[in-house]
Amino acid sequence: MDIAILDLIQAHLRSPLMDALMLAATHLGDLALVWLAAGAVLAAQPRYRRYGAAVLLAVAATAVLGMLVLKPLFGRVRPFEAYGFMGLLVPPPAGNSFPSNHSMVSFAAAAALCCVPGRGRLSVALKAAGVALACLIAFSRLYLYVHYPSDILVGAVVGAAVGVLSVRLVLRLWPEKTPS
Numbered sequence: 001m002d003i004a005i006l007d008l009i010q011a012h013l014r015s016p017l018m019d020a021l022m023l024a025a026t027h028l029g030d031l032a033l034v035w036l037a038a039g040a041v042l043a044a045q046p047r048y049r050r051y052g053a054a055v056l057l058a059v060a061a062t063a064v065l066g067m068l069v070l071k072p073l074f075g076r077v078r079p080f081e082a083y084g085f086m087g088l089l090v091p092p093p094a095g096n097s098f099p100s101n102h103s104m105v106s107f108a109a110a111a112a113l114c115c116v117p118g119r120g121r122l123s124v125a126l127k128a129a130g131v132a133l134a135c136l137i138a139f140s141r142l143y144l145y146v147h148y149p150s151d152i153l154v155g156a157v158v159g160a161a162v163g164v165l166s167v168r169l170v171l172r173l174w175p176e177k178t179p180s
Contacts, residue, residue, distance in 0.1 A: 001149075002079070002148040002149050002150055003079065003083060003148070005142070005149045006079055006142060006145055006148065006149070009142055009143055010087070010145070013143065014087075014143075018143065019089055022089070022139075022140040022143040022144060023089055023090070023140075023144075025136045025137050025139070025140035026090065026102065026137065026140040026141060026144055028133065028136075028137055029102040029105070029106055029137040029140070030102075032059045032063065032105045032106075032109070034133065035055065035059050035105060035106065035108075035109035036056065036059060038055060038109060038113060038130070039052045039053070039054075039055030039056040039059065039109070039112075040052065040056070042055060042116065043055075043056065048116060050170050050171060050174050050176070051112070051113075051115065051116045051167065051170075053170050053174065054112045054115070054163075054166045054167040054169075054170040054171070055109050055112040055113060055163075055166075057112075057166040057169070057170060058105075058108035058109055058111070058112040058159075058162055058163040058166035058167075059105055059108060059109050061108070061162050061166060062101070062104045062105045062108040062158070062159050062162050062163075063101060063105055065104070065158070065162065066099060066100075066101040066104050066105070066155070067095070067101060070098070070099055070158075071095055071096040071097075071098065071099070071101070072096070074096065074098040074099075075096050075098075076096050076097040076098035076148075076151070077096070077097060078092075078093065078096070078097040078146055078147070079097065079145055079146070079147065079148055080092065080145045080146060085145045087145065088144070088145065088146075089144055090144055090146065093146050097146070097147055097148060097151050098148070098150070098151045098154065099151050099152075099154040099155035099158060100138065100141050100147040100151040100152050100154075100155035101155065102137050102138065102140075102141050102147075102155070103134070103137070103138040103141060103147070103151070103152045103155030103156050103159060104155035104156070104158055104159035104162070105159060106133070106134035106137045106138060106159065107134045107138070107155065107156040107157075107159030107160045107163065108159035108160065108162045108163035108166065109130070109134070109159075109163060110130040110131045110133070110134040110159075110160075110163065111159065111160040111161075111162075111163025111164050111167075112163040112164070112166055112167050113126070113127055113130040113163075114127045114130065114131065114163075115163075115164065115167040134156070134159075138152045138155070138156060139152075
């Protein structure tokens with residue numbers, strides 16, 4: 001089923017415009033720079049400093065978990081290698097396929113961002129933008145044929161869990177100061 005979904009994407013969505021969009025999206029996830037920037041912006045504001053730290057922790061924890069634990073543990077070959085796909089738009093990524101670190105890191109950061117307090121329009125819009133960006137980055141990995149859908153799904157679920165746990169850990173270890 002994984003390969004059928006990848007081939008369906010290639011058959012029905014591939015176009016020069018989508019190529020450009022998906023390349024831009026995947027590069028937003030490279031080195032997690034967009035998520036590190038979001039965490040840094042939050043950390044720079046005293047009111048949201050703990051949440052910024054949680055975003056940064058979530059990004060670091062998922063990057064380490066994926067690259068040093070899960071990918072070596074499962075050792076899944078990437079789809080372009082396994083199926084001889086010749087239409088790669090990016091240099092062949094090194095390392096294993098399962099799970100997608102782009103997805104895991106993106107959903108960890110997006111989940112942590114969704115925990116930031118606030119219900120106003122701007123807050124909701126920023127949270128929705130974080131989730132939408134995580135989804136776009138994850139989909140770009142399918143479009144580019146460098147991950148299977150199951151790599152993305154597991155990466156998203158593990159990432160979201162790590163994101164929420166990161167917020168809980170930071171809030172527990174770094175309690176809010178109460179006025180005396």
